[in-house]
Amino acid sequence: MALKQHDLTFADPSEAEFAQILDFYGVNWDYEPTSFPTEWDRDRVVEMFTPDFYLPQMDLYIELTTLKQSLVTKKNRKLRRVRELNPDIDIRLLYRRDFHRLMAKFGFGPLATSQTPALESVMFGTGQIAERTAELGRDISVDYADKKPVLVGVLRGVFCFMADLIRQISVPMSVDFMSISYYEHDDSEVKITKDLDIDLEGRHVLMVEDIVDTGMTLNFLLDYLRAKNPASLEVCTLLDKQARRLTDSDMKYVGFEIADEFVVGYGLDYMEEYRNLPFIGILKPDAGEAANGAQK
Ligand code: IMP
Ligand code: MG
Secondary structure (H helix, E strand, O other): OOOOOOOOOOOOHHHHHHHHHHHHOOOOOEEOOOOEEEEEEOOEEEEEEOOOEEEOOOOEEEEEEOOOHHHOHHHHHHHHHHHHHOOOOOEEEEEHHHHHHHHHHOOOOOOOOOOOOOEEEEEEOHHHHHHHHHHHHHHHHHHOOOOOOEEEEEEOOOHHHHHHHHOOOOOOOEEEEEEEOOOOOOOOOOOEEEOOOOOOOOOEEEEEEEEEOOOHHHHHHHHHHHOOOOOEEEEEEEEEOHHHOOOOOOOOEEEEEOOOOOEEEOOEOEOOEOOOOOOEEEEOOOOHHHHHOOOO
16 A cells, blocks of 8 residues: 655645545555756766656656646656656656646546536447447457456446446356445545455456546556456456556457547546436537546
């Protein structure tokens, strides 16, 4: 579990908030553990870059920048230099916008709105979803013939996809659901609010997700499921927002890779609404910074 370094002084409140989110998902972190030299004057280091966080489980550095997008050019240049000089390390820059979107997903910050935004457009119609789901079902049926897999879904977003997917699987299988708590601004950790009923020991487990965004939820769940000693553990997600990924989770079956948009429908919600849409739609962008969508 994460070190709860709450007595640590952060340079910025957003860093403290980010640290809390990481704690919540059980992601270990170190605050500013390493400085990378970027400029030398002969032997003397004259400029360094110190990423805000290092996530040892993911071997990933994260630099949070809450500066206005227009002011990050200098930081970007420095980051490029660090990457050139240290090609083996992985550093992700999270812009203010990314951070707001991360917070808005949990209902906080400037992008979280209480009114119901309109839909902007349809991303995948019912036909497209059905077609892709049938393909996934066929692949799974081939890969899991004679394995009697247990498909595990996390409520509630996945219920439409799970219902359609299992009806496209032609080999014997079981299905189970669990439920977890979401981040709520306090120091807590993810809690299992509904546990599985089926014993996964020695079973071939296929975890089914509606959407993988930063990957922190999936990362937590895979650790949890792995601890139950399944014979195998793979992931099937309907939607993959690859661009926002912070963890590197291996996903065997992906329905659609999608751009960084907030989507609703077919089980997916925005503040518990829109789950009943039969298609997957993009929420209408708000004015100004919210132009990239408000989120749950
Ligand atoms: P992650 O931990 O950041 O990967 O977040 C995954 C969870 O966030 C999903 O299971 C969804 O509940 C929610 N989520 C992420 N992106 C969206 C979206 O575009 N629409 C609806 N829910 C989303
Ligand atoms: Mg979910």
